[in-house]
Amino acid sequence: MNFIFLGRLYENINQFMCGIVGYVGDQHAYPIIIKGLKRLEYRGYDSAGIALHQQTKLGVYKKRGKVAELEEEALGKDISGTIGIGHTRWATHGEPSDRNSHPHVSSSGKLALVHNGIIENYAQIKSELIKKGYEFYSDTDSEVLLNFIEDIRINNECSLEEAIRIALKRVVGAYVILVIDEDDPNTIIAARKGSPLVIGIGKGAHYLASDASPMLEYTKEVVYINDYELAIVRPDELILKNLGNERITPYVQKLDLELSAIEKGGFEHFMIKEIFEQPQTIYDCLRGRLDLVQMDIHMKGIEEQAEALIRAPRIIILACGTSWHAGLVAEYIIEELCRINVEVEYASEFRYRNPIINPGDVIIAISQSGETADTLVAIETAKSKGAIILGVVNVVGSSIARASHAGAYTHAGPEIGVASTKAFTAQLTVLTMMALKIAKIKGTITDERFAKLLIELNAVPQKVSDVLKNHTDIERLAEKTYFG
Incomplete structure (x- = not known):
C-alpha cells in the first residue's frame, strides 16, 4: 500500500533535530548504541557518529548519511569498549558533512561530546576561545561548547563535572549533552535544558537516550532528567545534581510500553502501522473514562479543578505543530459545549512576547512528547502569572505532565x-472528553445532549475501523485524484 503525503506536520522542530544514545556497563557498547541510533532514525537526520572509550584512547567514527553508512565506516576498525556515546545529527550550525557530524573531540583529544540543541551565544564564546589559541575543526556550536568546557577545566584546575557545571551556567540556549573523558573509563556525564533526556537503569549498566525507545529491550526502569540537572552515570551508579551542585534523588518510573510498540509488526512502514492503530488508540483513550452505565466521563484531574473551571474567564490552548492543529479543533468544541472564550496560541510565539495572563485563566497545554520546549517554557510563564495548567500529553512522567496542575494522558x-496520525486522533479524543466534562461541570450542556454525545463518542473507534477496511478503495481514489 502506498500513500502520498503532500506535507508534514512537526510538533516542534527542535524536538526532531538530533538523536542521542549512550551506554555505560560491562557489555560491548558499539552494537547497543548502533541499535539505539536506528531506533531514533524516525527523528530525521543527515549524519551519524559514535565515540567509544577504549581503555587508553577514544575511538571516534562519524559519517554523513545514514547509520548504515556509519557501520560501513567502522568496518574492520577497533570498535571495542564498554562505554560509548552516539548521535544522529540534523544540521543547524554548519553544513551536513563528516567534519560537522557528532561526536566532537576537544582540542586536547581527551574529551568527546554529543549535543542536541542550539547554543545561542556560541559565537561570542568561540571568539573568546580563538583569542586563547583554540582552533576549530567544525563549524558547529557543539564543538565550541566542548572546548569551552575543556578550557574551564584547564584554567580552573577542576573536575570535568565542575567544568561542565560552570560552562552550562554561562551558555544560552537548549541542550542535552553527553560527555566522556579519555582519563575516566567508567563515566558519562550528561545534562539537559530544553531537550529531552531519559536514563534507563539496568543490571550493572545504564542507558541514555533522547527517548525511551533505544532502551526498551534492556530495561523498563527509567529516570526522566529535568532542566538544569546534571547526571554522573557509571555502570552501578547514577548521581543526579542541579547546577548548584546539590544532590537530587532520582525519581525512578516504570515504562508502560512494550518493545512490539516500536516495531513494524508486519506493516510496510511505521506510517501505515500507526494509521491502522488508530481505532485501538481511540478506544484506549476512552477506556476507563467514558462510562455509558452512569452516563458520565471520569477524568479525576479535571474534576479536581472543577471550581477553577467554573470561575475561569477564558481558556488558552498552547501547542506547536500537530498539537496546535488539534487545539484549533478543540477551540470549536470547547466554545460550543462550554460557552467560554477559547484562544489558541502557537507556543513558540507566545513565549517570546509579554502575554496578558490573569489569575484564574486556564491553560491547556498539548504535546505528544510532553517535552516540547516552547510549550514547556510557555506554560511556566503562564503558571508564574497565576494560570491553571491542564496538560494533554502522551508520555507519562514527561516534563509538561509534571509541570501541569492536572490533565489527561492520551495513551x-x-x-x-x-x-x-494516531497521536493527533488521540489528542482530539481526549480534548473532546475534556470539553464534555467541563461542560457538565459548568452546567452548559443538557443531560440529553450529553448522553447522546457520549454514545456517539463511544462509536468512533468502530467507525474509524470501518473506514480503514476500505483502504484499497481509498488508495485507488487517492491515486486517481493525484495522478488524474
Whole structure:
C-alpha cells in the first residue's frame, strides 16, 4: 500500500533535530548504541557518529548519511569498549558533512561530546576561545561548547563535572549533552535544558537516550532528567545534581510500553502501522473514562479543578505543530459545549512576547512528547502569572505532565512516523472528553445532549475501523485524484 503525503506536520522542530544514545556497563557498547541510533532514525537526520572509550584512547567514527553508512565506516576498525556515546545529527550550525557530524573531540583529544540543541551565544564564546589559541575543526556550536568546557577545566584546575557545571551556567540556549573523558573509563556525564533526556537503569549498566525507545529491550526502569540537572552515570551508579551542585534523588518510573510498540509488526512502514492503530488508540483513550452505565466521563484531574473551571474567564490552548492543529479543533468544541472564550496560541510565539495572563485563566497545554520546549517554557510563564495548567500529553512522567496542575494522558503509545496520525486522533479524543466534562461541570450542556454525545463518542473507534477496511478503495481514489 502506498500513500502520498503532500506535507508534514512537526510538533516542534527542535524536538526532531538530533538523536542521542549512550551506554555505560560491562557489555560491548558499539552494537547497543548502533541499535539505539536506528531506533531514533524516525527523528530525521543527515549524519551519524559514535565515540567509544577504549581503555587508553577514544575511538571516534562519524559519517554523513545514514547509520548504515556509519557501520560501513567502522568496518574492520577497533570498535571495542564498554562505554560509548552516539548521535544522529540534523544540521543547524554548519553544513551536513563528516567534519560537522557528532561526536566532537576537544582540542586536547581527551574529551568527546554529543549535543542536541542550539547554543545561542556560541559565537561570542568561540571568539573568546580563538583569542586563547583554540582552533576549530567544525563549524558547529557543539564543538565550541566542548572546548569551552575543556578550557574551564584547564584554567580552573577542576573536575570535568565542575567544568561542565560552570560552562552550562554561562551558555544560552537548549541542550542535552553527553560527555566522556579519555582519563575516566567508567563515566558519562550528561545534562539537559530544553531537550529531552531519559536514563534507563539496568543490571550493572545504564542507558541514555533522547527517548525511551533505544532502551526498551534492556530495561523498563527509567529516570526522566529535568532542566538544569546534571547526571554522573557509571555502570552501578547514577548521581543526579542541579547546577548548584546539590544532590537530587532520582525519581525512578516504570515504562508502560512494550518493545512490539516500536516495531513494524508486519506493516510496510511505521506510517501505515500507526494509521491502522488508530481505532485501538481511540478506544484506549476512552477506556476507563467514558462510562455509558452512569452516563458520565471520569477524568479525576479535571474534576479536581472543577471550581477553577467554573470561575475561569477564558481558556488558552498552547501547542506547536500537530498539537496546535488539534487545539484549533478543540477551540470549536470547547466554545460550543462550554460557552467560554477559547484562544489558541502557537507556543513558540507566545513565549517570546509579554502575554496578558490573569489569575484564574486556564491553560491547556498539548504535546505528544510532553517535552516540547516552547510549550514547556510557555506554560511556566503562564503558571508564574497565576494560570491553571491542564496538560494533554502522551508520555507519562514527561516534563509538561509534571509541570501541569492536572490533565489527561492520551495513551497513544510511541509514534515513530513523523507525519502524525494516531497521536493527533488521540489528542482530539481526549480534548473532546475534556470539553464534555467541563461542560457538565459548568452546567452548559443538557443531560440529553450529553448522553447522546457520549454514545456517539463511544462509536468512533468502530467507525474509524470501518473506514480503514476500505483502504484499497481509498488508495485507488487517492491515486486517481493525484495522478488524474
